[in-house]
Amino acid sequence: MGTTTLPAPPAAAEARHGSLKRERRWAMIGAYIALAVFVVFFMTPPFHMLMTSLKSSAEIADLSGNPWIVGSPTLMNYWELLTEGNYLIHFRNSVIVTVCTVLISMVISTMAAFALARMKFWGSATLATGVFLTYLVPETLLFIPMFQIVGQLGLYNNLWAMVLIFPTLTVPFCTWIMIGYFASIPKELDEAALIDGAGHLQMLWKIFIPVALPGILAAMIFAFTVSWAAFIYPIAFLVSSDQMVLTVGIVSDLIRADTFQWGKIMAGALMAALPPLLVYAFLMDYYIAGLTAGATKG
Amino acid sequence: MAQVALRKVVKAYEGGVQAVKGIDLDIADHEFVVLVGPSGCGKSTTLRMIAGLEEISDGEISIGGRVVNDVPPRDRDIAMVFQNYALYPHMTVFDNMAFGLMLRKFDKAEIKRRVDNAARILEIGPLLDRKPKALSGGQRQRVAMGRAIVRDPKVFLFDEPLSNLDAKLRVQMRTEIKKVHQTVRTTTIYVTHDQVEAMTLADRVVVMNGGIIEQVGPPQELYHNPKTRFVAGFIGSPAMNFIPGRLENGAGALRVHLPGDIVLPVPAERTERYKALAGREVLFGIRPEHLTEAKNLDRPHVAAMTATPEVTEPMGMETLVHFKMNGAEICGRVDPGAPAQPGHPLPMAVDMSNMHLLDPQTGRVL
Ligand SMILES: Nc1ncnc2c1ncn2[C@@H]1O[C@H](COP(=O)(O)OP(=O)(O)OP(=O)(O)O)[C@@H](O)[C@H]1O
Numbered sequence A: 001m002g003t004t005t006l007p008a009p010p011a012a013a014e015a016r017h018g019s020l021k022r023e024r025r026w027a028m029i030g031a032y033i034a035l036a037v038f039v040v041f042f043m044t045p046p047f048h049m050l051m052t053s054l055k056s057s058a059e060i061a062d063l064s065g066n067p068w069i070v071g072s073p074t075l076m077n078y079w080e081l082l083t084e085g086n087y088l089i090h091f092r093n094s095v096i097v098t099v100c101t102v103l104i105s106m107v108i109s110t111m112a113a114f115a116l117a118r119m120k121f122w123g124s125a126t127l128a129t130g131v132f133l134t135y136l137v138p139e140t141l142l143f144i145p146m147f148q149i150v151g152q153l154g155l156y157n158n159l160w161a162m163v164l165i166f167p168t169l170t171v172p173f174c175t176w177i178m179i180g181y182f183a184s185i186p187k188e189l190d191e192a193a194l195i196d197g198a199g200h201l202q203m204l205w206k207i208f209i210p211v212a213l214p215g216i217l218a219a220m221i222f223a224f225t226v227s228w229a230a231f232i233y234p235i236a237f238l239v240s241s242d243q244m245v246l247t248v249g250i251v252s253d254l255i256r257a258d259t260f261q262w263g264k265i266m267a268g269a270l271m272a273a274l275p276p277l278l279v280y281a282f283l284m285d286y287y288i289a290g291l292t293a294g295a296t297k298g
Numbered sequence B: 001m002a003q004v005a006l007r008k009v010v011k012a013y014e015g016g017v018q019a020v021k022g023i024d025l026d027i028a029d030h031e032f033v034v035l036v037g038p039s040g041c042g043k044s045t046t047l048r049m050i051a052g053l054e055e056i057s058d059g060e061i062s063i064g065g066r067v068v069n070d071v072p073p074r075d076r077d078i079a080m081v082f083q084n085y086a087l088y089p090h091m092t093v094f095d096n097m098a099f100g101l102m103l104r105k106f107d108k109a110e111i112k113r114r115v116d117n118a119a120r121i122l123e124i125g126p127l128l129d130r131k132p133k134a135l136s137g138g139q140r141q142r143v144a145m146g147r148a149i150v151r152d153p154k155v156f157l158f159d160e161p162l163s164n165l166d167a168k169l170r171v172q173m174r175t176e177i178k179k180v181h182q183t184v185r186t187t188t189i190y191v192t193h194d195q196v197e198a199m200t201l202a203d204r205v206v207v208m209n210g211g212i213i214e215q216v217g218p219p220q221e222l223y224h225n226p227k228t229r230f231v232a233g234f235i236g237s238p239a240m241n242f243i244p245g246r247l248e249n250g251a252g253a254l255r256v257h258l259p260g261d262i263v264l265p266v267p268a269e270r271t272e273r274y275k276a277l278a279g280r281e282v283l284f285g286i287r288p289e290h291l292t293e294a295k296n297l298d299r300p301h302v303a304a305m306t307a308t309p310e311v312t313e314p315m316g317m318e319t320l321v322h323f324k325m326n327g328a329e330i331c332g333r334v335d336p337g338a339p340a341q342p343g344h345p346l347p348m349a350v351d352m353s354n355m356h357l358l359d360p361q362t363g364r365v366l
């Protein structure tokens, strides 16, 4: 081995260099193949939805047609959804519920996480663990007690019941995420702020929230997703169409007995998926930029 | 600006650890005081109590004549520089320095004036728009100092501000800190475990050990007149040698009798001081720099001895020789030209005017 490499080091180095390049190319090809499989697998259902939403009811019912191709595309389904029925009301309700849920969750869990991560008080460690344990309780177990509480508050079949319930699902986990982020902020940073003259609220607002922004955005995305996609509580607690959110509104309004208005269902579901897409696209950039910036904290 | 006083200050952490065991210390206005000691001796704890970041278990701390035991950090009018700088990562250098002033509702023009002034002193003017992550270690250190300077507080507190820097930068920033202090003259308390830093920076050095103060004094005094074995061994590098021996009264003069039948005469001017101790077991203390190759032997206070080095370490301007004397490791500093070779007897000179005698039991310097 030594005899072949030692006398001609430049050539050997070149060969090694070449093979490194080749290895890298194969790695890239492998990565693209894996990603392609991934994309096909996950994009097929939305694609099917899109195709179906562009068909007329007649075309959908026509069994001789190809389900993947649209014969005569029409925006009828979208138009009808936006002009007739309660779709826009459902959309508005979803927005109200989600915005409120995200706001409430963020306010509560940021302050809770700050207190649990930084203000050492009697039982704070136990409380922090407790917060996480509550998250482990299955949603369905809380169902019946929640039903009673909502009933007693007179909020049955009222969209504001969701604003009350969803934070109970999101706050524990959001708090947990943020405790982790806050705990990773060096203690000297608070002490410097304390000496600089900051009170606890100023410290939270001016130091902790900006520094832990990636964590806060992660928690926000989580709260948004939970609230926007929730199904069980809305379908159990909301019965009249004007109080419904999108998830239940679509299935209850567009399915009458055994008549499925497939075109509209798909169109409604696609439009309902738009806000999460936008939120992810917007926050993710931020989120990832924040993550990498935080890696070499100054 | 102000003086700082500690009266019987105690810090007991939960779990019973007494980190600071009742220390008294007076720091004058404009003074630069360095707390130095080995790891875990309570330096940081003391500093943090002065800053108000740790509660005081017992005793009293006053800043500028006002007892501050129950005053929160922000109202103590102090500024602190941390080991890891603790710059706010999301703020620019300007905002980092301005933060304390903004919280105190200074007006914009005044903030700008002060930040610019500090930036000029520290030569960080071109960095004001950068975020901390775009700065080098030395630059971050300057910003951290800038943040302290702009506040124009009564007292600066430094907790090992240089220990995250590489050796060369550390020396440079050390000079920098001294310059800044000469410019702004703010009372400064500086914590380090590096005795060279302590000696070079301090007006007075406070040597701590195990939660108590061993000795307080100007660097030269600690070097020449240490009061305890700990201080004698801690200040100076390489450390002072301690050789067990006996003080004898022979032929009208005092002599130190060391193992290996080495007999060294005590200088006449010390006779009065040691006379009562004749016949006692003592620890003979001598710094390596006073244990040299044979030279100046004609002077009255220089005694001759011979040692056989086990190891020699050429340092360039000098050579360290290590030898054993009855089990004790001894180090001497000889001229690089001296014929020092491992295993070969080397004639040496002991500068007895710089000797110390210590009580082997209590460790006190006699
Ligand atoms: N929060 C704490 N709880 C309990 N003990 C502590 C705490 N902080 C420090 N100690 C203990 O108090 C003693 C002094 O700590 P301190 O941080 O003041 O040491 P130091 O002199 O600054 O040392 P170093 O040079 O390593 O920084 C140590 O024994 C340490 O273990």
Ligand SMILES: [Mg+2]
Binding pocket: B043, B044, B045, B160
């Ligand atoms: Mg320390």
